[in-house]
Amino acid sequence: TPDAHVSRDSRMIRLTGVHPFNAEAPLTELFREGFLTTPELFFVRNHGVVPEVHDENVLDWEFTVDGMVETPLKITLQKLVAEYEQQTYPVTLVCAGNRRKEQNMVRKSKGFSWGPAGVSTALFTGVVMSDVVRRAKPRKGAKFVYMEGADKLPNGHYGTCVKLSWVLDPNRGIMLAYKMNGEMLRPDHGKPLRVVIPGQIGGRSVKWLKKLTITDQPSDNWYHIYDNRVLPTMISPEVAAEGSKWWTDERYAIHDLSPNSAIASPAHGERLRLLEGGDVYTARGYAYGGGGRRITRVEVSLDQGRTWRLARIQYVEDEYRKADRILYGGKLDFQWRDTSFCWCFWTLDIPVQEMSEAKDILVRCMDEGMCVQPRDVYWSVLGMMHNAWFRVAIMREA
Numbered sequence: 001t002p003d004a005h006v007s008r009d010s011r012m013i014r015l016t017g018v019h020p021f022n023a024e025a026p027l028t029e030l031f032r033e034g035f036l037t038t039p040e041l042f043f044v045r046n047h048g049v050v051p052e053v054h055d056e057n058v059l060d061w062e063f064t065v066d067g068m069v070e071t072p073l074k075i076t077l078q079k080l081v082a083e084y085e086q087q088t089y090p091v092t093l094v095c096a097g098n099r100r101k102e103q104n105m106v107r108k109s110k111g112f113s114w115g116p117a118g119v120s121t122a123l124f125t126g127v128v129m130s131d132v133v134r135r136a137k138p139r140k141g142a143k144f145v146y147m148e149g150a151d152k153l154p155n156g157h158y159g160t161c162v163k164l165s166w167v168l169d170p171n172r173g174i175m176l177a178y179k180m181n182g183e184m185l186r187p188d189h190g191k192p193l194r195v196v197i198p199g200q201i202g203g204r205s206v207k208w209l210k211k212l213t214i215t216d217q218p219s220d221n222w223y224h225i226y227d228n229r230v231l232p233t234m235i236s237p238e239v240a241a242e243g244s245k246w247w248t249d250e251r252y253a254i255h256d257l258s259p260n261s262a263i264a265s266p267a268h269g270e271r272l273r274l275l276e277g278g279d280v281y282t283a284r285g286y287a288y289g290g291g292g293r294r295i296t297r298v299e300v301s302l303d304q305g306r307t308w309r310l311a312r313i314q315y316v317e318d319e320y321r322k323a324d325r326i327l328y329g330g331k332l333d334f335q336w337r338d339t340s341f342c343w344c345f346w347t348l349d350i351p352v353q354e355m356s357e358a359k360d361i362l363v364r365c366m367d368e369g370m371c372v373q374p375r376d377v378y379w380s381v382l383g384m385m386h387n388a389w390f391r392v393a394i395m396r397e398a
């Protein structure tokens with residue numbers, strides 16, 4: 001059986017068949033974890049078999065840096081740990097398919113149905129990718145870093161690319177990580193080495209990293225072309241057949257996440273005992289933005305979006321950025337409140353009377369660029385980046 005060496009938590013909800021493993025935690029369980037997600041409940045998106053690496057071989061894991069560079073490199077994990085400055089900081093990863101189930105209910109896409117728990121946060125430890133790429137000395141004209149994993153898939157290895165200028169900016173936090181919450185990466189999350197790109201979709205954070213190639217063209221890897229794109233809404237599955245010109249237009253490749261939020265309490269299907277619980281009901285949930293842009297407002301509606309109330313936002317990430325809890329390496333200059341690489345949590349106290357009269361509860365958020373979540377679905381063939389207002393029907397205990 002594929003993945004026989006991988007142990008998994010029984011609370012994880014499988015979203016596809018037996019193999020490959022694609023799973024999310026129940027949102028209530030994920031939320032109970034708080035800011036950092038335990039690796040057992042961290043969402044998993046695998047395109048194929050998980051490479052098997054025994055503990056005794058972890059330090060011998062080798063990856064290459066080649067392409068348009070003066071000095072091609074071969075680096076073992078042992079060398080990466082010994083010769084490069086180590087960094088630790090929290091990053092939220094999100095699958096571009098997070099919440100796709102809601103989009104599939106409007107019109108079926110080609111993707112499988114993620115609930116709202118295709119998002120998780122961990123304290124990643126590793127080396128800033130810019131330190132590694134700079135040592136290889138990129139040549140003039142280089143524009144992209146192609147990243148490839150060890151997993152062998154029906155259409156070759158999993159690979160995609162990121163802009164070189166982003167990689168070279170250490171404050172974007174693009175990292176080669178080997179630890180998650182202080183432990184070695186778990187097999188499902190890239191053991192022993194993965195890329196972590198804060199603020200971008202999880203699909204760019206290549207797991208089981210074997211290769212970085214500096215190029216002047218975007219990647220032509222099958223998974224870069226046919227995955228993680230938002231094609232224009234009128235492009236149907238038939239028009240978007242393999243080989244269609246729509247797939248190679250790089251403008252449709254997703255990079256930054258877009259503002260998104262969800263409600264964890266009340267949960268879908270939860271029956272509320274409103275009148276016994278005191279004067280107010282506290283609604284709660286998460287929100288995240290993309291490209292390092294902070295979520296600056298979260299709004300809740302109890303009347304289908306006619307009026308909105310302002311929720312309180314808790315930026316747990318900032319606790320890690322304050323001087324006494326600095327985990328970040330010396331070279332990085334993430335100022336407190338400058339950027340955001342993580343989800344934030346929101347709460348809103350609602351008088352129980354109003355809560356019990358409402359039909360449903362909606363949430364939406366806005367980022368510092370004043371981009372707000374839309375009311376309507378933007379349907380696209382892969383069903384990516386669903387971020388319309390999140391809704392939970394209010395159900396009272398009989």
Ligand code: MTE
Binds near residue numbers: 150
């Ligand atoms: N890297 C490799 N090598 N193979 C993969 O299948 N899946 C990508 C990305 N990196 C993938 C990969 C996708 S689509 C996502 S969303 C993230 O890994 C998921 O990371 P996680 O499983 O650790 O949550």
